[in-house]
Amino acid sequence: MKNVSLAGLFFLMFILLPEVAEAQCSMCRAVLESEADQSTAKGINDGILFLMVFPYLLIGGVGYFIYRSRRNKNKIS
Secondary structure, three states: HHHHHHHHHHHHHHHHHHHHHHHHHHEEEEEHHHHHHHHHHHHHHHHHHHHHHHHHHHHHHHHHHHHHHHEEEEEEE
């Protein structure tokens, strides 16, 4: 029962969180479009690109360690 309620809580949390995120994106868009020099918009876009790099690095690192461990396992066999 505890696992079911915990899973239900996570499910509810993941369902409700995108609503909050979408609301913030519309506010960012309104603020960034109202600026004349667009320097803040460029900074926000650079920050988004910077944050996008880390998931790919993590997945690549995990993939590399899996590859290396399987290669070492095959060398031992």
